[in-house]
Amino acid sequence: DIQMTQFPSSLSASVGDRVTITCRASQRISSYLSWYQQKSGKAPKLLIFGASSLQSGVPSRFSGSGSGTDFTLTITSLQPDDFATYYCQQSYNTPGTFGQGTKVEIK
Amino acid sequence: QLQLQESGPGLVKPSETLSLTCSVSGVSISSTGYYWGWIRQAPGKGLEWIGSIDQNGGGFYNPSLKNRITILGDTSENQFSLSLSSVTAADSAVFYCVRFVGAPAGTRGIDYWGRGTLVTVSS
Numbered sequence: 001d002i003q004m005t006q007f008p009s010s011l012s013a014s015v016g017d018r019v020t021i022t023c024r025a026s027q028r029i030s031s032y033l034s035w036y037q038q039k040s041g042k043a044p045k046l047l048i049f050g051a052s053s054l055q056s057g058v059p060s061r062f063s064g065s066g067s068g069t070d071f072t073l074t075i076t077s078l079q080p081d082d083f084a085t086y087y088c089q090q091s092y093n094t095p096g097t098f099g100q101g102t103k104v105e106i107k
Numbered sequence: 108q109l110q111l112q113e114s115g116p117g118l119v120k121p122s123e124t125l126s127l128t129c130s131v132s133g134v135s136i137s138s139t140g141y142y143w144g145w146i147r148q149a150p151g152k153g154l155e156w157i158g159s160i161d162q163n164g165g166g167f168y169n170p171s172l173k174n175r176i177t178i179l180g181d182t183s184e185n186q187f188s189l190s191l192s193s194v195t196a197a198d199s200a201v202f203y204c205v206r207f208v209g210a211p212a213g214t215r216g217i218d219y220w221g222r223g224t225l226v227t228v229s230s
Contacts, residue, residue, distance in 0.1 A: 001170075034216045036154075043203055043223055044154065049216030087154055089217070095169040096156040096212025 002026050002090050006099035012107040019075040021102045023088035028068045032092040035064055035073045038101075039084045047086075048073065078104070109133035111204045111221035119228050125191040129204030129221060130184075137162050137182050142207040144178060145189045146217070147200040155200075159211045160187060167211035194228045201225050 003026035013019050023033065031051035036044035046055045048064035051071055061076045075082055083106055088099040115127035129143070136143050144159025144167075157176065158168040164180045172191065180187045191198060201223040207213035 032214055034213065036217070043220035044217075045220075046216040046218050049208070050214070053215075055216060055218065089154070089156075089213075091207075091210055091212035091214045091216075094156070094158075094167050094212050095171070096207075098154040098156070100153050 001095055002029060002092060002097050004088055004090055004097050004099040006086075006088055006102050008102060009100065010103040010105060012105045013078050014107045015078055015080060017078045017107075019078050019082075019104060021073045021086055021088075021104075023066075023071045023073070023099050025069045025071075025090055025092075029090045029092035031067045032090055033064070033066065033071045034089045034091060035062075036087045036089065037082075037084045038087065044087060075104075109206070109219050111206065111219055113202060113204050113221045113224040115224060115226070117225055117227060119194055119226060120230050121195055121228055122193055125189070125194050125198065125226055125228070127189045127202055127204070127224065127226070128186055129188070130186045132185070135182070136180055136185055136187060140209060142167075142211050142213070143180065143187045144205060144207060144211070146203045146205055146220075148203070148223075149197075149200045152200075156212060157189065157191075157202075159207050161211070196228050199226060199228045 033051045035048040038044040142159040145157040177190045203223045204221040206219040208215035
């Protein structure tokens with residue numbers, strides 16, 4: 001299985017901050033990387049697919065980049081609604097493994 | 108509007124078989140380019156890809172679940188199901204039914220999720 005490692009595992013930030021989350025794959029996965037946002041008690045929501053393609057309806061303050069093994073999710077100007085846990089997931093092959101998550105908390 | 112809804116028992120005894128159904132509305136599970144499957148999340152833990160089926164019912168499963176898992180599609184009812192046999196407490200989780208776009212693990216993402224159903228394995 002491809003191992004996905006996210007860091008940091010948690011971070012504290014203020015409204016308006018720029019936040020960057022990193023995801024690293026244990027082998028090259030081209031651009032087969034998606035990002036999800038999960039709020040407490042809710043199902044995850046797709047933010048980014050193909051490493052950098054914004055899912056329809058997702059605010060443009062979310063962006064993704066990277067290819068190969070190293071990827072980032074960036075939130076420019078963090079909003080109150082953005083405090084959640086974020087997961088990366090590779091879809092290069094099955095099983096489609098997820099990172100362990102990054103919890104974004106209010107500073 | 109596409110919707111997915113999980114149903115099934117919330118409590119299963121150890122060594123028994125966990126069975127869940129996902130009812131899909133708003134699109135046919137026979138649609139080309141999509142895969143239908145399951146993801147689980149143990150309490151307080153991360154997400155685990157369980158498996159998926161294609162439009163023809165062909166299955167793709169997580170090897171970690173070995174031979175315990177079966178996912179079947181029912182096009183007449185527009186639903187699909189999950190069976191996980193020989194369950195233990197470690198299988199307790201929220202189970203989500205989902206739609207994968209483009210490939211069994213979703214090369215264009217997992218764009219629709221059910222609300223999730225908590226299944227507890229306990230005697």
